[in-house]
Amino acid sequence: MTNQRKNTLTGLLFISPWLIGFLFFMAYPIYSSLKMSFEKVFITPEGIQSEFVKLDNYQYALFKDPYFMDEVFNFTKTVILMVPIVVIFSMIVALLINQPIKMKGMFRAVFFLPVVISSGAVINELFAQGAGTIPMVEQYGIVTMLKDSLGPGLADPIIEVIQKFILILWFSGVQILIFLAGLQKINRSIYEAAAIDGASPWETFWKITLPGLKPFILVNLIYTTVDLFTNSVNDVIKLIKENMFKIETGFGYATALSWIYQGLILLILLVIFFFFRNKEGKKERKLGYRKPRVKRGTVS
Amino acid sequence: MSIKSTKINPDKFHISQWKFYVILLALSTFMILPIIFMFSQALKPMDELFLYPPRFLVHKPTMENFGDLMSQTSTTLVPITRYLFNSVIITGSVVLLTCLVSAMAGFALSKKNFMMKKVIFEANIIAMMFVPAAVMIPRYFIIETLGLTDTFLGHILPLLALPVSVFLVKQFVDQIPDSLLDAASIDGANDFVLFRKIIFPMIMPALATVAILAFQLAWNNIETSVIFMNDENLKTFAFYMNTLTSKLENNVAGQGMAAAAGLIMFIPNLIIFIFMQSKVINTMAHSGLK
Numbered sequence: 001m002t003n004q005r006k007n008t009l010t011g012l013l014f015i016s017p018w019l020i021g022f023l024f025f026m027a028y029p030i031y032s033s034l035k036m037s038f039e040k041v042f043i044t045p046e047g048i049q050s051e052f053v054k055l056d057n058y059q060y061a062l063f064k065d066p067y068f069m070d071e072v073f074n075f076t077k078t079v080i081l082m083v084p085i086v087v088i089f090s091m092i093v094a095l096l097i098n099q100p101i102k103m104k105g106m107f108r109a110v111f112f113l114p115v116v117i118s119s120g121a122v123i124n125e126l127f128a129q130g131a132g133t134i135p136m137v138e139q140y141g142i143v144t145m146l147k148d149s150l151g152p153g154l155a156d157p158i159i160e161v162i163q164k165f166i167l168i169l170w171f172s173g174v175q176i177l178i179f180l181a182g183l184q185k186i187n188r189s190i191y192e193a194a195a196i197d198g199a200s201p202w203e204t205f206w207k208i209t210l211p212g213l214k215p216f217i218l219v220n221l222i223y224t225t226v227d228l229f230t231n232s233v234n235d236v237i238k239l240i241k242e243n244m245f246k247i248e249t250g251f252g253y254a255t256a257l258s259w260i261y262q263g264l265i266l267l268i269l270l271v272i273f274f275f276f277r278n279k280e281g282k283k284e285r286k287l288g289y290r291k292p293r294v295k296r297g298t299v300s
Numbered sequence: 301m302s303i304k305s306t307k308i309n310p311d312k313f314h315i316s317q318w319k320f321y322v323i324l325l326a327l328s329t330f331m332i333l334p335i336i337f338m339f340s341q342a343l344k345p346m347d348e349l350f351l352y353p354p355r356f357l358v359h360k361p362t363m364e365n366f367g368d369l370m371s372q373t374s375t376t377l378v379p380i381t382r383y384l385f386n387s388v389i390i391t392g393s394v395v396l397l398t399c400l401v402s403a404m405a406g407f408a409l410s411k412k413n414f415m416m417k418k419v420i421f422e423a424n425i426i427a428m429m430f431v432p433a434a435v436m437i438p439r440y441f442i443i444e445t446l447g448l449t450d451t452f453l454g455h456i457l458p459l460l461a462l463p464v465s466v467f468l469v470k471q472f473v474d475q476i477p478d479s480l481l482d483a484a485s486i487d488g489a490n491d492f493v494l495f496r497k498i499i500f501p502m503i504m505p506a507l508a509t510v511a512i513l514a515f516q517l518a519w520n521n522i523e524t525s526v527i528f529m530n531d532e533n534l535k536t537f538a539f540y541m542n543t544l545t546s547k548l549e550n551n552v553a554g555q556g557m558a559a560a561a562g563l564i565m566f567i568p569n570l571i572i573f574i575f576m577q578s579k580v581i582n583t584m585a586h587s588g589l590k
Contacts, residue, residue, distance in 0.1 A: 004413070007412055007413055007414075008412070008413060008414040008415075009544065010408075010412060010491040011408045011417070012408070012412040012414050013408075014404040014405065014407055014408035014412065014491075014495070015404065015405045015408035015409065015412075015414075016418070016462070017400075017401050017404065017405075017406035018404065018460075018466060019405070019420065021401065021460050021461040022423075022424070022427070022455065022461050022463075024442055024446075024457075024461075025439060025442065025457065025460075025461040026427045026430075026435070026463065027427070027459045028438065028442060029421065029435035029438035029439045029442065030426075030427065030430055030438075032438040032441070033435055033437075033438055035436045036437075036438070040555050041437075043485045059488075083554065091328065092358060095322055096320055096323060097324070099315050099317075099320050101320050101321065101324075102317075103576075107328065107572075108577075109577050109578075110328040110331050111327070111331060112573075112577050113331050113332070113335070113573070114331065115475060115509070115512055115568060115573065116512065116514070116516065116566075116572075116573045128466045131480070136371075151568025153339045160480060167331055169327070169331070170331070170334065173507060174468075177505065177509060178471075181472070181475075185475060215474075219471050221469075222467075223464075223468075224430045225429075226428055226464075228426075228430060230430075230431065230432070237431055237433065240431060240433060241433050241436070244433065251437055254434065255434050256432075256433040258430070258433070259434075260431065260433035261431060262426075262430060265427065265429045268431070269425075269429070272390075277397060293330060
């Protein structure tokens with residue numbers, strides 16, 4: 001019991017610096033922005049004044065605002081397409097780099113580069129200069145072909161993904177790193193055993209590598225989703241920022257918008273969690289639990 | 301293939317590896333393009349900047365843009381070195397403190413048991429996806445009540461609560477087996493020794509990543525200068541560069557200078573990256589995280 005209490009105490013001790021900062025600069029501001037989302041906020045020379053307006057902000061955002069919901073839906077469609085691409089791409093790159101090749105270090109460094117590119121200033125600059133698109137796509141009529149065959153509702157996000165393909169690759173730095181760490185965690189002797197048993201590389205990938213990477217896939221899905229939804233080239237966030245300083249709408253309305261947006265992100269993450277929790281549980285029942293039992297039996 | 305993959309690294313180039321090289325080289329080119337683009341854009345003379353169709357690489361490189369930028373900087377009251385000094389101090393402390401604080405928090409969240417642990421971690425995930433702009437005004441109130449306006453702490457403290465870093469570190473600590481920690485504590489290591497001798501070295505790749513992220517956040521940060529600082533002497537280099545270029549954004553002559561300023565802001569990011577990435581990679585190879 002005392003041991004457990006000691007454990008609790010050191011735990012709290014270790015987390016306290018972060019927790020205090022978090023409470024002051026994240027938790028409280030988030031709480032007060034929730035409060036503001038039900039208010040109309042005026043910035044006057046005498047200070048900031050607010051007036052309680054119940055659900056007006058939310059009602060206006062959901063039913064009357066001509067841009068917001070459209071923008072959110074379009075963006076969500078793009079993100080849902082982009083997340084799997086980023087995760088799969090970074091997994092492929094991680095697998096390639098993990099192969100026995102020369103100049104590993106150099107390749108690793110190059111593929112980690114997106115970490116400095118995709119944040120803030122640089123990507124804005126590139127965007128402004130129009131470097132994020134592939135002009136070829138439009139030239140060869142792929143755009144019109146897609147539009148004809150799929151209809152604009154489905155085609156638009158796909159076209160956007162194709163046009164931003166290079167950009168997508170630039171969002172994969174941290175993900176590649178996480179996958180590499182995951183790959184190195186998988187015990188080499190398992191691969192040796194599989195190779196002796198005559199498993200093909202293809203089978204090895206599906207039966208050993210992929211299950212081993214599963215927790216890292218989940219981490220990457222979450223990271224990518226959050227990264228895409230909150231980065232600075234995001235149209236929805238730009239719209240929210242614009243509303244913040246408009247006189248008709250103001251800060252209260254802008255916070256209401258960000259809470260709606262927040263709810264949506266949370267929903268998407270919950271869906272990801274739900275799928276992964278289930279699958280992981282099944283896999284463990286199938287594979288993982290049997291092995292330790294056998295081992296324990298043979299040792300004792 | 302299956303037999304070869306059991307070896308860790310080949311001694312020399314083998315002909316069967318060509319396919320990896322082709323794919324990797326093609327993809328690497330994509331990754332390096334934006335950086336080449338930044339450099340070539342900053343070195344372009346006026347006529348090449350407005351060429352249609354735009355050219356990717358510079359043909360007649362010139363330092364003209366940097367010269368223009370320098371002549372702009374000499375017209376303000378506060379010397380440019382003052383902004384640089386501020387930025388260096390702020391960025392340095394943010395990077396060090398963020399690493400320390402998030403390593404400690406990640407350790408506690410992953411390996412310790414205390415009440416509200418789950419709630420804290422979930423709150424962190426929610427904070428991670430919160431639109432940063434929406435907490436700007438509430439944060440201002442807090443900074444004001446704590447009396448941090450016009451101090452360095454006003455720059456540093458708000459940036460420390462970086463939820464992504466705690467998330468990343470916690471995921472890495474999760475991968476360290478409990479048995480390793482148990483073994484160490486049976487040998488008489490207390491929690492601080494555990495943290496310093498085992499956790500810290502093992503999560504180095506994550507911490508190096510956190511350091512890179514924190515560096516970028518702090519170095520490129522303009523918001524704290526705009527909102528929390530009234531004293532011109534306490535504003536950051538990023539803020540200064542931003543005022544220089546935002547004045548010029550709409551006129552034709554400003555484009556080249558904006559590109560030059562962008563490059564100047566970007567180079568420290570690149571240097572930190574080159575420095576830290578070797579740490580990420582070296583420790584990943586030898587970390588024994590298995």
